[in-house]
Amino acid sequence: MIAKIVKGSGFREVTGYIIDSKKDARIIAHAGLFIEDVNTITKAFEAQAGMNPKVSRPVGHIALGFSKEDENRLTSRIMAEIALEYMGRMGIRNTQFFIARHFDKEHPHIHIAYNRIDNDGRTISDKNERLRSARICKELTLKYGLHMAKGKDHVKTELLREPDKTKYELYNLLKTEVRKAGNWKELIAGLNEKGVDVRFKYKGKSDEVQGVVFIMNGYSFSGSKIDKQFSYSKIDAALKTPSYSETQRQLVVQSEPIWQQESHGNELYSGSLGLFTPNPQPEQPEGYPDDYLRKKKKKKQRKIRW
Numbered sequence: 001m002i003a004k005i006v007k008g009s010g011f012r013e014v015t016g017y018i019i020d021s022k023k024d025a026r027i028i029a030h031a032g033l034f035i036e037d038v039n040t041i042t043k044a045f046e047a048q049a050g051m052n053p054k055v056s057r058p059v060g061h062i063a064l065g066f067s068k069e070d071e072n073r074l075t076s077r078i079m080a081e082i083a084l085e086y087m088g089r090m091g092i093r094n095t096q097f098f099i100a101r102h103f104d105k106e107h108p109h110i111h112i113a114y115n116r117i118d119n120d121g122r123t124i125s126d127k128n129e130r131l132r133s134a135r136i137c138k139e140l141t142l143k144y145g146l147h148m149a150k151g152k153d154h155v156k157t158e159l160l161r162e163p164d165k166t167k168y169e170l171y172n173l174l175k176t177e178v179r180k181a182g183n184w185k186e187l188i189a190g191l192n193e194k195g196v197d198v199r200f201k202y203k204g205k206s207d208e209v210q211g212v213v214f215i216m217n218g219y220s221f222s223g224s225k226i227d228k229q230f231s232y233s234k235i236d237a238a239l240k241t242p243s244y245s246e247t248q249r250q251l252v253v254q255s256e257p258i259w260q261q262e263s264h265g266n267e268l269y270s271g272s273l274g275l276f277t278p279n280p281q282p283e284q285p286e287g288y289p290d291d292y293l294r295k296k297k298k299k300k301q302r303k304i305r306w
Contacts, residue, residue: 001082001140001144002065002137003134004065005133007061012038018100018111023102024103025100025101025103026101027098028077028101032048033097049116052117052121052122052123059116064083064137066079069147079101080110083112084099089139089140091125092112093124099113100113163221166221167219174191184236184239198215199212211224211232223235
């Protein structure tokens, strides 16, 4: 379950978008509104917003998306209950709202439209709402046993819009190129070949590098905004660390003379609602075999008597 908080539209625009007949929209919950048409809903929203005219952005609009894996278990009633609990945890209470389910995409999703001016004329805070929303979505995903997405590797970039599409393209490129490169020069050359420009941020007027920015398709992102593993410090550390395959090669080379010298006896070791079921334990990180994660066993050595 993920949430997208939308800003910048008026009540009429938001209402018209959400209950558009082309999206086969179905209102599954509402309060404080007469659900007749766009005009009726808009007038009700605007009348209540007039109780606190100092608030320049009284429109609340949040889209909640769910995984396609949960489609058969997510009835409109369950989605409405999850949305209402999400709203309560976000502090969206005692105000006008309606929740509509859309059927225009392959994954289940709903839209919440609400008035940030509550029934008493007070303002519903949007402070740190994106951080709070991300935490609450994770908590509700676990509580209701919803499918937990496996990170950026499983995002369908062809369905994204800009600039998110470019951001995820950069994620995939960096994931490949950082592994291949042995230093910054090789990494920059590899990215340049893919149409990516690399620029560094410096601390004040010094030569100390403080961050890195990747530019592609006219969009620029700092490394940490693409993914935490691609901050300047994380990439720099990764480039200075031998790859797993190189490490294994070095271990084999180093172990050969030892095996020859001790071949006469020593052994060598190779290195809710109660409606859903909980998710399985997460898989091990990609690229790390089981043997590599296990604790190294101590070598057994025999005492040689002379």
